[in-house]
Amino acid sequence: MRRLYHHTLLPTARKVRLALHEKRLEFAEYAIEPWRRDDDLLGLNPSGELPVLVDDNETVVCDHGAICEYLDEVYPEAPLFGRSPASRAEARRLAAWFDEKFFREVTLHLAGEKLTRRVSANAAPDSRALKAGRENIHTHLQYIAWLTERRSWLAGEHITVADLSAAANLSLVDYTGDVPWNDHPLTKEWYVRVKSRPSFRCLLKDTVPGVPAAAAYADLDF
Amino acid sequence: MRRLYHHTLLPTARKVRLALHEKRLEFAEYAIEPWRRDDDLLGLNPSGELPVLVDDNETVVCDHGAICEYLDEVYPEAPLFGRSPASRAEARRLAAWFDEKFFREVTLHLAGEKLTRRVSANAAPDSRALKAGRENIHTHLQYIAWLTERRSWLAGEHITVADLSAAANLSLVDYTGDVPWNDHPLTKEWYVRVKSRPSFRCLLKDTVPGVPAAAAYADLDF
Known part of the structure; x- marks a missing residue:
């Protein structure tokens, strides 16, 4: 059976779950806390990082980017990158934008402080980090709106890893109700479309111990 | 004419130059200082990040990972990722290892302090960072040795982006003579092979203003 080692607080692992769905x-899920040493995980991935996919034929694939590329090569049905080299480049550019830039400027400051710090160290969030995250998020939400005014999905006419990366990060920030959706109606419209996909159900069921989800987190009509 | 916007102090940009070679x-090179705002660059890449490739047909490709994938799709001669999905996954895993883990644990502490800080802010290196970089590098050099004892190149029987990522990072640390080659003879053997390739000549000619290269930097018989 195909297995995925992941954790709900990692946006790159959320992205890979969306991609599989x-x-x-089908895959079996194994949740591993990324802040603890785990010898089974180190046996699969010497870097100790999540997510890790073990495919049906026991091929071990490490690194979220490598997993998405691998899935698209081996299971081309429902392509995640687009068809032409230019559209594939655009999907990869935007996936990196959300995996790295959005993550560093927003996710880390909001979900990182309110969820990961709380669960891993039982510590209170740093208020300066929260302020920075709340300021930084607007530019990104505007950029999503700008893109979706011009295209059906972030990277073009079809859903790609760009949408999955963006939605995976946003879903974590949305868990604590920190996405100012009402200020960004076009971005909300795009998120409603992603959130309504069957692939997204897995994320909406996730819970973080000790931190209840905001009321609208699992609501498709928020 | 194909154009690459890059900077010599960015290992990911060094990797892309190696990949093109x-x-x-052929490509024209435009060096842009990553610590200054550059409106031409922002016009090409709204994230403001380097490297950016503008291909012959004016396709703009942003993000070092996306550029390498694009090059391999459009110019399949001299493949950079390997043939089977599993070997391609292995090349991507290791490229990410050096682009992210090695960069964070080693390059940033050594080249970041001795070169980038010096050139961008005329500041002296932080001695704690240098100490951390000098300690961290050993595990990575051992891992390269472990891999090359089992395979011709890092990810398998052919040179791939994994070798280019590793060598691009190491070349920056080597510029100031901070790679303890004599403690890691197998890793040195692999690096001699990469360094002797015609693609590597471009890096060996690079200079950093105000910081002369270590004597062995451009020496193929170091």
Whole structure:
């Protein structure tokens, strides 16, 4: 059976779960706390990082980017990157934008402080970090609106890893109700479309111990 | 004419230059200082990040990972990722290892302090960072040795982006003579092979203003 080692607080692992569900691939989930040493995980991935996929044929694939590329090569149904080299480059550019830039400027400051710090160290969030995250998020939400005014999905006419990366990060910030949706109606419209996909159900069921989800987190009509 | 916007102090930009040379693709180089706002760059890449490739047909490709994938799709001669999905996954895993883990644990502490801080802010290196970089580098050099004892190149029987990522980072640390080659003879053997390739000549000619290269930097018989 295909296995995924992941953790709900990692946006890159959320992205990979979305990718597996978009491709309708079954998998068993193993949640591992990324802040603890785990010898089983180190046996699969010497870097100790999540997510790790072990495919049906026991091929071990490490690194979220490598996993998405691998899935698209081996299971081409429901393509995650687009068809032409230019559209594939655009999907990869935007996936990196959300995996790295959005993560560093927003996710880390909001979900990192309110969820990961709380669960891993039982510590209170740093108020300066929260302020920075709340300021930084607007530019990104505007950029999503700008893109979706011009295209059906972030990278073009079809859903790609760009949408999955963006939605995976946003879903974590949304868990604590920190996405100012009402200020960004076009971005909200795009998120409603992603959130309504069957692939997204897995994320909406996730809970973080000790931190209840905001009322609208699992609500498709928020 | 194909154009690459880059900077010599960015290992990911060094990797892309190696990739273009491995594929024997001609390109004009434009060096941009990553610590200054550059409106031309922002016009090409709204994230403001380097490297950016503008291909012959004016396709703009942003993000070092996306550029390498694009080059391999459009110019398949001299493949940079390997043939099977599993070997491609292995090349991507290791490229991410050096682009992210090695960069964070080693390059940033050594080249970041001795070169980038000096050139961008005329500041002296932080001695604690240097100490951390000098300690961290050993595990990575051992891992390269472990891999090359089992394979011709880092990810398998052919040179891939994994070798280019590793060598691009190491070349920056080597510029100031901070790679303890004599403690890691197998890793040195692999690096001699990479360094001797025609693609590597471009890096060996690079200079950092105000910081002369260590004597062995451009020496193929160091």
